[in-house]
């Protein structure tokens with residue numbers, strides 16, 4: 351059994367890790383932290399987990415306890431993993447960080463977007479960006495994985511086949527994205543109240559969102575050149591889900607069919623589902639599930655390619671992808687803990 355700890359166990363991604371790991375045959379959750387709920391039994395706070403974690407209680411983060419684990423997930427706000435990861439890695443514990451602490455390679459850019467001093471620049475070189483569809487081999491050898499952000503997962507998976515094949519103009523990319531309210535975390539915020547977020551749809555951070563540099567970094571590396579991306583996130587009245595509508599401009603008449611390009615590109619990917627031509631994937635088709643569903647369209651056979659990409663922000667956009675990374679890091683079957691189909695309706 352692989353012994354794991356979770357720092358930040360009361361938040362939405364923390365409890366989603368617990369839900370998914372309850373079905374993982376090779377992992378035992380031995381430590382889970384919360385400063386505000388220390389001493390509370392996990393099943394008292396989350397009765398859906400009764401029968402799975404009956405002996406487990408939240409405790410204050412303790413480096414000594416966490417270092418006894420084989421792996422520790424950080425499901426915490428930005429900056430927390432910076433403070434604890436170095437010590438754990440030095441003591442042989444692998445770290446899987448769901449926050450953005452190790453996602454950006456450029457320290458100055460990270461500090462600019464996250465408004466804090468980078469707390470562990472010495473660890474960056476060894477950090478692997480945990481998008482298995484791009485970095486599977488590096489993840490297998492990694493001690494420290496930076497799990498991609500939710501929007502960056504949906505957007506990169508949708509654009510990658512077209513950019514890698516040189517089919518679209520990298521200077522004219524648009525990502526129009528919608529997310530559910532769990533993307534904002536469990537902490538109380540006026541914008542997440544039922545009366546504020548339901549029956550309404552609004553864009554936010556149009557002039558700049560912290561996922562922009564992360565998406566740009568991935569796309570630049572993928573096609574080995576600059577990209578110009580307009581990224582507009584929206585808050586949609588749903589609990590989970592990301593829907594990304596991606597627009598690219600063809601540089602020439604494609605020799606191969608776009609549908610075939612996507613199907614070939616993702617043929618061996620266990621968690622990317624290219625839907626049949628003409629499909630319109632729905633966020634509910636991935637609810638609770640680690641899959642990214644994609645559809646590619648070329649309206650009116652014109653110059654614009656439209657890719658539709660849906661994920662569950664808490665699963666392929668966070669905790670499911672984190673477990674996919676754990677499976678790869680420990681040489682396990684990549685599907686373990688991630689096999690249940692989506693909830694529909």
Ligand SMILES: NC(=O)C1=CN([C@@H]2O[C@H](COP(=O)(O)OP(=O)(O)OC[C@H]3O[C@@H](n4cnc5c(N)ncnc54)[C@H](OP(=O)(O)O)[C@@H]3O)[C@@H](O)[C@H]2O)C=CC1
Nearest residue numbers: 358359360361362363384385386425426449533535536668
């Ligand atoms: N929600 C989402 O859809 C996604 C989230 N992420 C990222 O995952 C991380 C967690 O997100 P989410 O679960 O939504 O967050 P939440 O706000 O729901 O939960 C945060 C958790 O971190 C703990 N925490 C807060 N501050 C500290 C601290 N200083 N030291 C130790 N623990 C702390 C909290 O417990 P307590 O305060 O009691 O200790 C709580 O359990 C964030 O970095 C987020 O950006 C990534 C992709 C998607």
Ligand SMILES: CC(=O)N[C@@H](CCC(=O)OP(=O)(O)O)C(=O)O
Nearest residue numbers: 448449450499500529531533534
């Ligand atoms: C609704 C809402 O606020 N969504 C969050 C989504 C980001 C997120 O979840 O965090 P990561 O950077 O760790 O992926 C936001 O826009 O900041």
